[in-house]
Amino acid sequence: MIQTILLKNRPEGKPSVSDFEFVKDESDVTIKDGELLLETTYVSVDPYLRGRMSDAKSYVPPFELNKPVHSGVVAKVLASKNDNFKEGDFVSGMLDWKTKQISNGEGLLKVDGSKAPLSTYLGVLGMTGLTAYLGLNQIGKPKAGETLVVSGAAGAVGSVVGQIGKILGLNVIGIAGTDEKVEMLKSKFGFDAAINYNTTKDMKAAIAAAAPNGVDIYFDNVGGPISDAVLFNINKFARMIICGAISVYNNTELPQSISVQPFLVKNSALMQGFIVSNYADKFPEAMKELSTWLAEGKLTYTETVVNGFENIPSAFIDLFDGKNKGKMIVKI
Structure with missing residues (x-):
């Protein structure tokens, strides 16, 4: 079974849980050549997502009603027919709020949980x-x-x-x-x-x-x-x-x-x-510096981790009441 969170309504003022809809899909999932099956591990919730819930001009298109919301996600590769990824790899990228999903691998980066906790790739190393x-x-x-x-x-x-x-x-x-x-x-x-x-x-x-x-x-x-x-x-x-x-x-x-x-x-x-x-060409330089500082103990971080796929919307809403210390992340 795959669970998905859709944007049901465009919020007026502060979002509420009723602006989202949970759907379940019992169909079998099969991947084709070039694809991989991902299982969501961590989901990032961020204030900028609020802007994408409104139908207004911005630097990225708004979310579509009755379609999945998406944000930064760390996921595990459950199965792969893509030469760039293998079963057991962990990846990060902009992905849908789904418990499992199929990807063609575009926009995904491999992340290494042995070098830093996987959640940091949505935070201090993301x-x-x-x-x-x-x-x-x-x-x-x-x-x-x-x-x-x-x-x-x-x-x-x-x-x-x-x-x-x-x-x-x-x-x-x-x-x-x-x-x-x-x-x-x-x-x-x-x-x-x-x-x-x-x-x-x-x-x-x-x-x-x-x-x-x-x-x-x-x-x-x-x-x-x-x-x-x-x-x-x-x-x-x-x-x-x-x-x-x-x-x-x-x-x-x-x-x-x-x-x-x-x-x-x-x-x-x-x-x-x-x-x-705007500064995508400088990402490698920045990642190298951040990783070095983290390894040397010059940089630390705090996370507010909420457990459970069903709590993604409420964790997002809690950002507007300042209930997070550091990065707000949902662990699935």
Whole structure:
């Protein structure tokens, strides 16, 4: 039997479990020449998937209604008629939310569980790590001694960005939503300072206190009022890396925000959005660096692992309530 999760409705505001539909297929599965049968092991749930649930122009087409949702997956090869893969291999790639599926092998990468836990290929050694490394280096162009502020710092990308910042000699300040996360940023990930935005009345002043020399680089994962507060603290020639805006993804009305142009002009500052595939030619270099740092113990990670295929939608929804520390992954 194969179970599949379809997108049933386009969410209005925050998604709910009722926006998804579970279907079962009892048919026999046979593969043809060039194909392989995969069994899902781990599924990545990520905030950007929310955008693909809306029928709006974006950098990737929206998900189709009544069709499978897909995201980053690590899967085991159960059977193969493809010369590039053999039974027992593990692979990662963009795959459907299915317990089993057939692939022609395109877009799949072999991953080695003996070198690092398989789940890391969806996190620190996967798109998460690549996003952190390439966004910070290609747009942020960090220089030792500068100050880096990271919002959503206890999340999958943010926690890696901060660690890379420390490796590169930056002063790193993280912004997160609980005291527990703030403590984790400092004790586990080595951030120099961290701010709980839920208990801080004046974020503008709190950032100024944590960054008395101003902010040179801002890695933005959240958008909204937190990012507005950072603008008041940027230095001349500051670089603002726009990776995500989870605080506004579920808004049903256009968010009200301050105008960024005066801040950019006054400080000759750069604000640039990106998606990781912009830098696909640099993936090998980034993977090599990330793997080395992980092996040397310079880079660590935290995962929130939810068990059970049936819990994929709820794990995804929990991202919008900040219930994850580090990468949110579902183990099948």
